[in-house]
Amino acid sequence: IRTPKDESYLIRYDQITAVKEGEKYRNFSYFPYETQRDFELYQLEVEPGGSYDCTSHGAGTMEYLVVHQGELTLTAGAEVHVLGEGDAIRFCCDRAHRYENRKSILLKMSVVFTWN
Numbered sequence: 828i829r830t831p832k833d834e835s836y837l838i839r840y841d842q843i844t845a846v847k848e849g850e851k852y853r854n855f856s857y858f859p860y861e862t863q864r865d866f867e868l869y870q871l872e873v874e875p876g877g878s879y880d881c882t883s884h885g886a887g888t889m890e891y892l893v894v895h896q897g898e899l900t901l902t903a904g905a906e907v908h909v910l911g912e913g914d915a916i917r918f919c920c921d922r923a924h925r926y927e928n929r930k931s932i933l934l935k936m937s938v939v940f941t942w943n
Contacts, residue, residue, distance in 0.1 A: 838857055840855075843855050843856070843857065846859070849877075849879065850877070851873060851874040851876065851877020851878065851879075851928075852871065852872065852873045852874065852877050852878070852879040852926075853871070853872045854869055854870075854871050854879070855869060855870040855871075855872075856868075856869055857869060857870065865941060865942060866939055866940060866941045867939070867940045868937070868938070868939050869937070869938045869939075869940075870935065870936070870937055870938070871926060871934075871935070871936050871938055872933060872934065872935050873897075873899075873926055873927070873928040873933070873934040874928065874933060874934075875928055875930060875931045875932060875933065876928065876929070877927075877928050878925055878926060878927040878928070879925070879926045879927075880923070880924075880925050881920070881923065881924050881925070881926075882923055883920070883921050883922050883923060884920045884921065884940060884942075885921060885942065886921050887921065887942050887943040888919070888920045888921050888940060888941070888942045889917060889918070889919060889920065889940070889941050889942070890917070890918055890919075890920040890924075890938060890939070890940055890941075891915070891916075891917050891938070891939040891941070892910075892915060892916050892917075892918075892936055892937070892938050892939075893913075893914075893915045893936060893937045894910045894911060894912055894913065894914050894915070894934070894935075894936045895912065895913075895935045895936060895937065896912060896932065896933060896934065896935040897912070897928060897930055897932050897933060897934035897935065898910065898911050898912075898928070898929065898930045898934065899914075899926060899927070899928065899934055899936060900926075900927040900928075900929055901916065901918075901924065901925070901926060901927075902924060902925040902927070903918050903919070903920070903922060903923075903924040903925075904922045904923070904924075906918070920940065
């Protein structure tokens with residue numbers, strides 16, 4: 828998606844397709860990487876019992892995440908965090924990390940990546 832710089836740009840949920848779709852997760856790219864912008868915005872959905880494994884996003888990257896529905900178990904290196912609806916976290920994503928849904932309802936979260 829190419830985003831105009833000087834005007835509003837509306838993206839409807841029902842018009843976007845998952846950029847990555849595994850057996851138990853979907854990753855929707857609202858504002859993907861662009862050289863003129865220093866962030867990316869995604870929505871992740873993880874089915875009950877599912878997980879999504881990520882490699883490092885590179886040196887100096889940070890992730891900001893908000894859980895909108897369900898419960899997230901986030902593993903980043905040796906750290907493990909459990910987040911419920913409305914909880915948020917910021918962490919260095921320059922290492923492997925995992926999003927896991929151990930509950931029986933769909934997990935939905937918004938994710939913003941930034942870098943230096």
